Amino acid sequence: MTLKINEARFLSYMAKSSSIGATENNGLNRLTLTEVDKEMRDLYIELLKEAKLEVRIDDFGNIYGRREGKIKNAPVIAFGSHLDTQPCGGRFDGILGVIAGLEVMQTLNDHEIITDYPLELINFTNEEGARFNPPMLGSGGITGNLTKDFIYDVKDSDHVRFEDALTAIGYKGQEANRLKEAKSFVELHIEQGPILDNENIDIGIVQGIQGLTRVNVKVKGVTNHAGGARMKDRKDALLAAAYMMIAANKMTEEIEGLRVTVGKIDNFPNVINVIPGLVEFVIDMRHDRDEVRHQAVQLIEERLYELATEHNVSCEVHRGWEYNMVPFDPSVIQKIREAVNDLNYSAMDLYSGPGHDAKYMSTYTPTAMIFVKSVDGVSHNENEWTEDEDLIKGANVLLNTVLGLAQK
Ligand SMILES: [Zn+2]
Structure with a gap:
């Protein structure tokens, strides 16, 4: 069965995100753990609840939206990305993966589908590393690649500690709320490179990170x-x-x-x-x-x-x-390939140049990524752009990949 998302609802979610921290030139300035990040997080949690998801926040401020499966106490199928941006960032980098994940959950609600394995949608804290360097602190923390002491003590250029910034916006949650056991992780993201756009191919099936x-x-x-x-x-x-x-x-x-x-x-x-x-x-x-x-x-x-x-x-x-190169998991890659074939989209295998939360997640659970076109390959820039039809294709691939992974 090939399911498709509700396009209008998905694009309305994207539009809501594009209005928080908007810059004059159609971009976003939503640095992690700032007031605008809090505003986005607050809205996002409302939307998660509207989608009937069980919401948790962990000690790094990562936000989870959980949807139960048929098998009790089973490891989860995790997916997601990040809602924070660069200071002159675009509307899609990271955001697409989270918002499409939310739409995936709503589509499953529409069709009253209960998957075998439970699902968890994750918004990772500080993927960008623009305010708190190094990047990917949220995914680095839960996967044990970075220690809690290290993460909490990272300071921004005004010497504000990560932990204090997290507390200040009210998003320091519980360690017990971290991701517990995942069966797999998949991240939908814009390519941030020109290959798909130049070759006019819908979907990049990401084999790993260079x-x-x-x-x-x-x-x-x-x-x-x-x-x-x-x-x-x-x-x-x-x-x-x-x-x-x-x-x-x-x-x-x-x-x-x-x-x-x-x-x-x-x-x-x-x-x-x-x-x-x-x-x-x-x-x-x-x-x-x-x-x-x-x-x-x-x-x-x-x-x-x-x-x-x-x-x-x-x-x-x-x-x-x-x-070294971070290879993604062949079984998760295979599920993405099946979803792309079922949807009749064009696809090619490629590698990611930039790092992503998926890089740390791949050390923790079988992981792979889905890419959609970035017009002219532009990213980390207010001119970053992906057409609606490509956003929708990406969300449909995520939906069917998650369905494939969540089936026993
Ligand atoms: Zn990103």
């Missing part, structure tokens, strides 16, 4: 006068760094699927008529396969030292933050 290595590079030359030093005598750190960045970028032509970014650079002394003597930058390298990424990192490291010699400077290279 691994990442940050290569920190320090290039040392000699600071000198722009007029005095002859070209052949110079030790120009910035020029050498430029060649290094081009070399890193060129590697993507040889290694299929490699993503290389230099987004941050410090140039010293950064003065118009002074040859730069010191440059520091970071190369962010990502790939779906860990062994390919490791190989690419090794190759670029060798190339950086060669280029330093060629350009008469010295360099220090060391690896910074690094994590």
